[in-house]
Amino acid sequence: MDPTIIARLSEIVGENDISTSPLERTLYGHDAAPIPGLLTRFFKTTPDVIVRPESADEVARILCLASDSKVPVIPRAAASWSLGGVIPVKGGIVLDLIKLNRIREVSRDELWVEVEAGVVWQDLMEQLLEQGLTVLSYPTSAPSSTVGGWVSTGGYGIGSLKYGHIGQQIEALEVVTPGASGSRTDELPRRSLFTGLYNHDPRSEIRSVSKGTANPKMEWFLGTEGQFGVITRVKLRIRKHPDRTAVRGVCATRLQDLADLVGELTGMREVPYCVKVLDSGLMALRRKLRGVDAEDKNLVLAVFDGSAKEVRAATAAFDQIVSQHGLEPIAESLAEAEWEERYYPMRIGRLGPTLLGGETIVPLDQLGPVLSEIRSLQEKYHLEIGTEAHVVSKGWAVVLALYLADERKALRYMTRLAVIRDIVHIGLTHGGKPYGLGLWDAVYVRRRFGRKDLQELKRVKKRLDPNGIMNPGKFFRADTRFGIPIPMPLYATLMNILSLACRFL
Ligand SMILES: Cc1cc2nc3c(=O)[nH]c(=O)nc-3n(C[C@H](O)[C@H](O)[C@H](O)COP(=O)(O)OP(=O)(O)OC[C@H]3O[C@@H](n4cnc5c(N)ncnc54)[C@H](O)[C@@H]3O)c2cc1C
Incomplete structure (x- = not known):
């Protein structure tokens, strides 16, 4: 990666929150499931640099820089998901969201909480319990996984039967989208539901999205695995702790x-x-x-x-x-x-x-x-x-x-x-x-969304991320480091061979 990009990233997050150390970069090339050595040859799983922003403003400036330089950005929270969503495919910038971990506001009267996306479910539940409150639902990975991570992936877990999908519990999201390099899409709404928050680069796109918002729609950020931008805040409905x-x-x-x-x-x-x-x-x-x-x-x-x-x-x-x-x-x-x-x-x-x-x-x-x-x-x-x-x-x-x-x-x-x-x-x-796509199940994208919804998602991707920097090479298709996607017939043949071998080995 161009050293000037690293230097500019360092200016944005500060030198303590950037790393190019070989050991750390190797560690950030993994998630919850070990990758067979042979497969790593087809993907550049080691990132070039890791940054830890602590505000939506910093995220916006990073996305602006990445968009201008056409460098991949891979959002990473607790990495508890195992479908390769946080693993780089072509290197790039890993955006570690660990520092976006503040619980901003709790309303006991109206029963909602506003949190930064990197807040861990269990920490949130412990804080709410002190006030006799709790969340509606949570993933079974609650001791480690984050609110933003669950919004970006499956969204079903404990409590879903009674309270529904996480999408039904969200009142508003704050998201940062990359936008085109050197431009901004002014027709999109930018009125903040999270008041007085930003002082960001004028080309970046920090948006507030609520249920009624038509453009962008909240659904575009639910279960789309960091394809359209970075979720930086979530306003969630909560409840009184049951007796x-x-x-x-x-x-x-x-x-x-x-x-x-x-x-x-x-x-x-x-x-x-x-x-x-x-x-x-x-x-x-x-x-x-x-x-x-x-x-x-x-x-x-x-x-x-x-x-x-x-x-x-x-x-x-x-x-x-x-x-x-x-x-x-x-x-x-x-x-x-x-x-x-x-x-x-x-x-x-x-x-x-x-x-x-x-x-x-x-x-x-x-x-x-x-x-x-x-x-x-x-x-x-x-x-x-x-x-x-x-x-x-x-x-x-x-x-x-x-x-x-x-x-x-x-x-x-x-x-x-x-x-x-x-x-x-x-x-x-x-x-x-x-249930999810990531890198390893991206071949099933059409089965997951159907043709019509998939076409809409592809259109949204082009508009919100015209330079294709957000978590590239997965979700829509599994791309190798050589830029060639893995086609379904090849995947099926390979799996059939492995399946046969699996019976005898
Ligand atoms: C023991 C265990 C139990 C689990 N139980 C459940 C369960 O009950 N239900 C369930 O759905 N899953 C479950 N999972 C899978 C996983 O924990 C969840 O998907 C979890 O919500 C992921 O959160 P995370 O913070 O670890 O995200 P990560 O693994 O870090 O990221 C997951 C994906 O989301 C993207 N992403 C993360 N944060 C953001 C953000 N702020 N903005 C944009 N994109 C982002 C990443 O790029 C990646 O593609 C379980 C996993 C384990 C190991």
């Missing part, structure tokens, strides 16, 4: 029995705060980790919260539904212990040495067959695989299947990547979608 929480668990040998049960739970008058299914493979891995023998049972956890009266009514209704289904409740203490584990689905990775996983969002009425087919991958590939499914709405469940691998055995490890493809395909064949 009571009750956890119930039910186990069964047949997955379909539990799938039928969860379908009925979504129709309850007191909507559960969370309903999730843990298949017998996951339970076996958990027990193995604790050194206990496996039991071939699948589990459903249902969590209810609210006033003491509401929780009493909901748990009584739940017990009745369970008994009508002829299913076996587990002891409340066991259910509560499972609930305490909710932040650590990846802990089984300690059995690894490596943990890989595939994720898909599927229609709820297909949950039984999807879980059974994923289960059958265990035999097909001689793998230890476990699956967790979160019911996120009346019609949909997010399914995360995890399996053990060993990155030290390079060839074998490569073949294990085919299993991720199989997991996503099982979802797709049952009317589901990929």
Whole structure:
């Protein structure tokens, strides 16, 4: 990278918040999933420089500079996502958002909070709890992941069944978009909902986006993985901390029995705060980790919260539904212990040495067959695989299947990547979608959005990011460092070969 760009970046963020150290740059070439060495040859995963801005103004000036110089910018928060969204494909500037970590304002009366995008969910929840408040929903990665990261990716997690997708909880966003080099798009609104904030470079685009904003639309920044700009602030609806929480668990040998049960739970008058299914493979891995023998049972956890009266009514209704289904409740203490584990689905990775996983969002009425087919991958590939499914709405469940691998055995490890493809395909064949795209699942972009929405997103990309500097080479297509995208037929052939090899290696 041109040293003058580095010098100008240093002027913007200050010399303590910029790094070109080889060690640090190597570390910033990774996310939660280890990349096989062979694949790194096709991508320039090591960034040229890392910067840590601490205001929207600094972000705006960085994007201006990058746009003028046509240098890639990769937003990076906690890097807890594993689809390669924070990994550079052609080097460039990694924009580490760790310093945008202030909780700006809390309104107890109107029940909202305004935070910078790099605020970690658990920190936010702890601060709110001191005032008897809490968030509506959060990802299970809450101990490390950030508010902006979840807005930019999946947005479904614990509490989604009751309160909906993160997009339904956002009142306003502050975003910085790069704009064209040397110009600005004056027709776009720039009135701030977050008053008196900026004193930015006149060519940069710091925008406030709320539900009613037509241009830009809030949806353009939900789950679009840093393609259109950087989210710097989020105004979120919150709630009073519930008086009571009750956890119930039910186990069964047949997955379909539990799938039928969860379908009925979504129709309850007191909507559960969370309903999730843990298949017998996951339970076996958990027990193995604790050194206990496996039991071939699948589990459903249902969590209810609210006033003491509401929780009493909901748990009584739940017990009745369970008994009508002829299913076996587990002891409340066991259910509560499972609930305490909710932040650590990846802990089984300690059995690894490596943990890989595939994720898909599927229609709820297909949950039984999807879980059974994923289960059958265990035999097909001689793998230890476990699956967790979160019911996120009346019609949909997010399914995360995890399996053990060993990155030290390079060839074998490569073949294990085919299993991720199989997991996503099982979802797709049952009317589901990929849950995210990043680098590794970018080939499914059309399946995720459909033709019409994808065309609109491509138009938006051209307008908001005309020089294509925002997180390039992923989401819309997986680009190699040579500028050649990975075409779907090549990807499919490669995965078929790996899949075949995976059965025998
Ligand atoms: C144990 C565990 C549990 C998980 N549970 C869930 C879950 O319940 N639900 C779920 O959806 N996911 C889950 N995930 C995946 C991941 O944690 C979430 O997607 C999380 O929200 C990512 O946040 P992050 O701060 O780590 O973002 P990162 O991983 O740093 O970034 C993710 C993507 O968003 C972009 N990005 C990040 N911040 C911004 C920003 N401010 N502006 C623009 N673009 C940005 C990045 O460029 C990247 O493409 C889990 C992961 C783990 C390891």
